[in-house]
Amino acid sequence: MDIPYIVVDQLDPDQQQIWKAYFGDADRPRYVEEGIWRRTQEKATAGQSGWAGSGDARRRIIHYRYRYGLVPTTAAPAIGLTDLYLYHSASAPAGEITAHHDALRASLAVGGWKTAPGGACWTRRDLRCRITEHDVHPQDAAAGRALPGGYRTLDVRITSAAYAPPPxxxxxxxxxxxxxxxxxxxxxxxxxxxxxxxxxxLRPFQVEIGCGTSVEASIPPLHRLHEIYRVTDRQGHEPREHRFTLSPAADNLLHEVLTEPEEKTAEFVEMFRACFLAEPTLALWALRELKDAGHLVGPVITHNFDVLAARAGLDECFMRRYDQAVPDVEWVDGAKALLVVGLHADRRRVQARARERGMKVVYLDPEGFWHDGAFLPYPLEGPQDGDLVCRATAAEALPALVNLLKQQAG
Structure with missing residues (x-):
């Protein structure tokens, strides 16, 4: 596979300006896309992990980090994937790891990878793959973690040739x-x-937004990433019931990458491409009106990486930070409420801190989603005693709030 890998070709002048203003020269590296999943088999996760006893301790860790940049073409610049990093770590009984290792070698052969000197590294054009097997993983040894006897771990790192992620x-x-x-x-x-x-x-109020506003902008929901990276087996439609992918034999992510890297990379960059091409929605423009009128104060608190709130002219307090257990939030003295829009469980600590400040927490969420013409319930997890819940979409409720406040103002 060739790097850069073109994601959005031939940017028009408006798209070039969007890149410059919100991605390339932004106040945070929005040209970097990153995700981490760790799934463990233990008693507390038995319903989704299949844990049945102390001998069940399978583990799967996925970490990806992609960097995007402008790539010159003969006509107009394109957005390309310039750095690729995918890390996959599987821990399981030794027999499963041996079979997993054998399957990876077969996938490398099917994909036409070439063995590099040393035998643990393979190359395919601009990609590199390194496989390392451990009796005791160095990270487990350093942390004092002990897997059951007979367990082994297999690490796989796939990177673009010119990229070496720092420690x-x-x-x-x-x-x-x-x-x-x-x-x-x-x-x-x-x-x-x-x-x-x-x-x-309850004015003035602050706002925290989740992926509900992104979905309304036709950006795939976050469970699409679970599909791409095979985080769960996704049998059925209830997200909380999806079983973890933990058995190496049932995990086909690496097989897909190694046998058809171009096709799989098209899936990897799908979310970034959708975010770049999306436009701010009526709900986000309504938040901008509420901000301009002084009803909404402070930055938009969000873990969304689509930049749509910023593109609607709103300041963002971005929380999707893996180096912060509780990201900093800019609270505004005198704010009476926190409006939580389309967010289920990811940043409940923000809502807890709002309650501690005496703010009323108001949720706006339809508590479900449409799939194949049917509305499937997806109840909120976070509301507590005294909170308020409006079961409507952001596209419905926020413009209606704007109109109501305008009418009251005369």
């Missing part, structure tokens, strides 16, 4: 692993409200 980047997934599994909230008793008119008496 701090390679360490990130292990730092995330050390924080333990995410403990689900126990929902309290929230009050249902028909619309957001309650915010008329």
């Amino acid at each position: 701090s980047v390679r360490q990130l997934p292990w730092n995330v692993l050390s924080t333990g599994i995410r403990v689900k909230d126990r929902p309290g008793t929230a009050t249902r409200i028909p619309d957001l008119s309650v915010l008329a008496d």
Whole structure:
């Protein structure tokens, strides 16, 4: 596969300006896309991991980090994937790891990879693949973690030839692993409200947005990344019931990358491409109106990487940081409420801190999604006693709030 890998070809002048303003010269490296998943087999995850006893301790870690940049072409510049880094670590009983290693060698052969000197590294045009097997993984030894007897770990790193991620980047997934599994909230008793008119008496307020506004802009939901990286087996439609992919024999991610890297990379860059091509929605422009009118204060608190809030003229407090357990939030003295739009569980600590400040937490979420013409329930996990929940879409409720406040202002 050739690097750079073209993601968006022949940018028109407006797209070139969007890149310059919001990606290339932005206040944070929005030209970097990164994701980490760690899935472990333990008692607390038994429902999704298949844990049945102390001998079940399979583990799967995925870390990707991609860098994008402008690439000159004969006509107009393009956006290309300029650096690729994919790390995959699987821990399982020795027999499963041996079979996994054999399967990878077969995939390398099918994909036409060439063995580099040393035998543990392979090349395919501008890509490099390194495979390392461990009786005891150095990260486990350093952290004092002990897998059951007879377990082994196989690490695979696939990179573009010119990219060597620094140790701090390679360490990130292990730092995330050390924080333990995410403990689900126990929902309290929230009050249902028909619309957001309650915010008329809770001004000024701050806002936290999740992927709901992104989905409304035709950006794939985050579970699309779970499909691409085979994080779960995705049998059925209820996200909380999807079983983890932990058995190396059932994990075909690396086989897909090694046998058809061009085709799989097209999936890898799918989310970045969709984010770049998306446009701010009516809901985001409504937030801009609320900001301009003084009803909404502070930056938009978000873990979204689509930049759409910024493109609507809103300041962003970006929280998708793997080096921060509790990212900093710019709270505004006097803010009476936190409006949480289309966000399920990712940043519940922000909402907890808002409650600690005496702010009313108001959720705007339809608590479900459409799939094949059917609306599938997806209840919120975070609402607690005293919170308010409006089961509407951002596209419906936010413009309606703008109109209501305009009417009240005369």
